[in-house]
Amino acid sequence: MSIEIKGVNKSFGDFVALDDVNVSLPTGQLTALLGPSGGGKSTLLRIIAGLDSADSGTVTIEGTEATHLPPQKRNVGFVFQHYAVFKHMTVAKNVAFGLEIRKRPKAEVAEKVDELLRLVHLQQFAHRLPSQLSGGQRQRMALARALAVEPTVLLLDEPFGALDAKVRKELRDWLRRLHDEVHVTTVFVTHDQEEAMEVADEIVVINNGRVEQVGTPDQLYDEPANDFVMGFLGETTKLGGTVLRPHDVHLSLRPQVPGAHEGTVARVLRVGFEVRVFVLTDDGDEVTVTLTRTQARQLGLEQDTRVWVSAVAGATTVDPVAAVV
């Protein structure tokens, strides 16, 4: 295990940011800390980096007890949401910063900077100032700067949060490819479940200062531990006391399956390629069903149509009663 976090607590005044957090992050993987804003994931990342200190608990990085080490001694690379560039230095100088502080020979620094700028596709911008770069380019520079000191772990705090949607998607793919090339243990914080599912090998879901679930993207999606995780990873609806995904609800005009719930179509809403049908069951549930346009057209659904709804076989469901902690 590359990073071991044991029993970490952190409060800011009355606000509990982290509540007895225990996580192990394996070496060489790309892990996402996923959760809603204010859930404590950034605090956890900053505690790993030594930029914040835990009230109690321990942090071990590659077998080294790091709980009380200052950030300078942890050998972690950190990338910030708002780039944190050194504005008065050129791109090359920014990347060279960590190496110059370590008093490496000039030739070695120049060679390493050149190699890193090539890696992040910024070699032609070496002598520009950061203010002359776009947001995406600045973040790539920040990444090169963090990689320059050959960190044992690379930590990224909402690295694409300040970028527009298109650049964000590009950088996401690029980060994944970069990680496959460099293989440094990487942890990144995000509140975007799509980003986490696309990029990460493993996802740690954090909410209200607690770890809700740890697993691969598939595990989280197919076997969510509770309705929070299920709800955070995609849309959910309730049917007969269980929580399930709207596309896992079967809808028919005749009772086909035993135990199907009878109800009335309250509203039909078309969004792009899908159709959302809101069904009010006779038991009083309001169920959302997602259908393709073709399915909806075949069924000829309208408001007040009588329908039968049931969970499809093999649907991912969560019993909300069990999920209430």
Added chain:
Amino acid sequence: MIWFSLLVLIPLAAIVVKATGGGWSTFESVLTNENTRAALTLTVVSSLIITAINMVMGTIIAWVLVRDRFWGKALLDLIIDVPFAMPTIVAGLTLLSLYGPQSPIGVEINGTRWSVLLAIAFVTLPFVVRTVQPVLEELETDVEDAAASLGATRFTTFRRVVLPALVPAIFAGAALSFARGISEYGALVLISGNLPRRTEVVSVRLFSFLEGGNTQSAAAVATIMLLVALLAIVSLDIIQRRVARRG
């Protein structure tokens, strides 16, 4: 541009014309006058000393105001401007009552060169603070965290990351502070005693020229001060660019 000309350029030109009207001899007589030379030296040297002190102290005060949390901070933030905002003669009176004859704290420095330094320091205190403060507020702590995680000590972070960002503001404040220092009259006139060749500053000297009806000499002194101010602002700007580039 017209506004700027009316307000600044034309009056400045008028002074220079007036001074040069008497030819080189006016300048020569002014410059060879012991009292005037002493006043010039005192003014410029004192202002330089205080400006240097302000660059250090002003930056520290700005740092404390932006980064530290303590009781009474808002009040301190407000009081910083007082020396700048109050009429200078009132400032002079304040200093005189505290450091003058029968000083309540037993420090009588009226009539010494210390009083000149003190008065200049008093009125120029806010300049560097007020130019550095907003820049420091804009400076994200992320940048310092980034430097720390790259292995930089606090001192290295300050020297290589924070200070270069502050340099333009520090020098802008220094230029203002110096300009105010060499032109100070009100705060000085009461406490310094205006002893020729000891505590008499240029502005006082200039006033006495005017009182004596010697407008040409006054204009000549004014032109010299204009050159000094210009030189100071230009050289501060050059130093600032040098420092910023070195990074």
